[in-house]
Amino acid sequence: MSAPGASEKEIWPLWEVFVRSSRGISHTHVGSLHAPDATLAVRNARDLYTRRNEGVSIWVVPADAITTSDPDAKGAFFESPAGKNYRHASYYTKSEGVKHL
């Protein structure tokens, strides 16, 4: 998103922004932005993501500090639980005589 012709060095790094809303318990990923450093990233996040009163707390994380799962490996990563109902507690029938379970 930088000026055309800008060199690699002139492009501000990318930051991922997490905002905790006034009624939320945890911070939620809301988007990303460019900023020259962490301090200004928090301020840019305030201007971009909380200007309509959405939040009470902001976290920013350098985008390149986040290690993600490989989108091409979704099968190997996420399809294994399918059909393994026994991993859910509700799979099991309650033993007789057990109270308060």
Place this chain on the structure above:
Amino acid sequence: MIDHGQADVAADPDAHGHVDVDTVQLSAELVEAASVASHDIAEYALWLGDDSLVLAQHLGWWISRAPELEEDIALGNIALDLIGHARSLLHYAGAESGRTEDDLAYWRDEPEWRSAHLFEQPNGDFAHTIARQFIAAHYLFELYSALMNSTDATLAAIAAKAVKEVDYHRDHSIQWVLRLAQGTEESRRRMITGLSDLWPFLEELFVDEPLIDRLEGIAVRPSSLRALVEAAMSPVLAEAELGVPRGFISSGGGRRGDHSENLGPLLAELQVLARAHPGATW
């Protein structure tokens, strides 16, 4: 690659406030004026309202032109805050003469404006704009902090709302002064030039015009702000390893309608649409 999906936000309208644009009450920006200002108070409200409106008009120019999209938004947000202050102040100022905030913004000619020269100074490069913001925000913060104690309830209410916003403008300018001054040789050179070019217009902000004597307890005495503004700016300049610029002092005169050469072109752009199509709404 990180998945930047916005699905969560879209599915939860409350996450972004869920405001329908046509239901936004623009009057919420205005502090309700319970009483009509006296002529002198109206004149004082013009001082403050014109400073904010002129500065906001300058800052709006940066949208699409700042170094990065994020900074477009930061400067645009600051401009919108200032327009909010100007609306409240001009609304209050106009009631005395039966004029609306739009009448005052679009139908006054240059000699009728009361802005100080600092706010009229051109955007220049980014460092000039930051230097102007640095001085303006420090001044406005001390001004509104003191004005909260005004015996005029409307001015005190406007100040109480504005002070939190200009506190952020002050922080924004400080962050940039520090970075430009300690960035590259080029950014430091530009920051020094910007501060040197804007500093001559600081003095006018502390001049006690005769109007102030008639508004004891209502208006903030400009000369009383000098020490506060200087004390707040000086540690930032020290941290940035910048000296206090020395040089000529602008003769000022904005409060009496004597303006710098920059105000005319700015007003032309601000007012052309309303004057070309009187009564138009958009």
